[in-house]
Amino acid sequence: MKAIEYQKFGNADALQMVELPKPVIKSGDVLINVKAFSINPMDWKIRKGEMKLMSGSNFPKYTGADFGGVIEETGSAVTGFKKGDEVFGVVKNMMKEGASAEYISVAASHIWKKPSDIGFAQAASLPVIGTAALTAIEKMGRIDSGTNILVNGATGGFGMILLQFLKQKGARVTAVTNSNGIAFAKTWGANTVIDYRKEEVLSREETYDIVIDLSGKMGYANAKQIMKAQSKFLNPTPRPIDIPLSLIRNLFTGKKHVIVLASPSKKYADALLDSVKHGLDVEIHKVFPFHKFKEAYRYAEQGGYTGKIVIEQQ
Template structure:
């Protein structure tokens, strides 16, 4: 089968289309013929060597974590799924495995039936950012109409899901986004929208119960200026050194720095599927064919777009 992989850390130039063996499955796994997989920031953080302490340095490495496709084979103990089912899911170890291939073998517990309302591209966009968004909401504790929440980077893949989940809970949201993203933030019912190309969020002189930095550019030091005396800052893109430092600093301040680490679990996916049934809007910014993998990753890494970037695999890839 064809797969996107790389033999060394580096830019998109190290990405290659390789021939790899079609994966064999164990008794608890299913073999999925992939129709689409999404691109996430973790993909290039691993590829650039920023996560090598966790990913290791053994090559080749595949890229991609979440996907959607059709089950081609099931293991003897992989119950609840059948050959021909349309599903979406995520690889077990984001640091060691990859979904950027024509086939993937995954535990049956990490796939779910694709809602009919979603395309393969939309379903492939859910697991990683969706799980992170549900985890973020969980970390926030009780959220209600009195909750004042600022989301910096509110219309990217993660922000798109988070904003809508919070609105389903009635939160008062200030969305920081680009000019292109402003119309989507309004569509998703953000109470206030700040176009970062026209003004800085600090100029608003407002304070918040929760500040979420999805851009990775704000930082806790800046966030503290906008936080209420008892509040939290959620950081889903920490530098490795920030994890222990945040734990230590939280002992001495009521403005808590929460490093967000998430794992795909069925309970999180059930929340997402419920949100989909209530009209969760999943915007696909651009779909690239499998053969244009370098262009796809180059585009995704530039950022500044609304929604998700996805690659699709045709039957004659």
């Protein structure tokens, strides 16, 4: 089977197409014929060596965490799934595994049946960003119509889901995006939209109960300028050093630095499936064929697009 791997840290040129044996599954696993997998920022953070402390430096490594596909085979201990089921899911350890192959073996506990009213590309886009959005909302604590929230970098995949959930909560949301994302941000529920190319959000007089930086470019030190005395800065893209630093900082200030580390689970999957049933919008910005994987990653790493980038296989 064909698979994408890399033998050293680096840019998208480090990715290579290779031939590998089809995986042999264990009793609790399923063999998936992958139809689509999505691109997430963590993919290139790992590939560039920014997450070495967690990913390690052993090669080969693979890419792609969440996927949609069809079950080819089930292990002897698997119940609730059968050959031919259309499913979506996430690899168990994205630091060491990947969905970037024609076939992958995954634990049955990490897949869910794909809703019939969405395609493989949309399903493959949901687990990582959906789990992250739901985890972020839990970290925010109580949210109501009086909660003033700033979402920086609001119209990528993560922001797309987060804005829609925050709208359900009734929060007052300010979304920071580029001109291409303004209409989407409004559709997904933002009350106010700022085009960062035309206005500097840090120069505004308004302050916020919660600031979440999805772009990874604002940072806690800058965000403090627009945070209320008792408030939270949510960081879903922490550097390894940020985790202990945030614990120390939080002892001495009301402006809390909250690390958001998400882990997919049945609870989150059920919430996402229910949201899809009720019209959750999953915008696919662009789909690349499997053989154009390097082009897909180069495009994704440039940023500035709305929604998700997906790689599909025939």
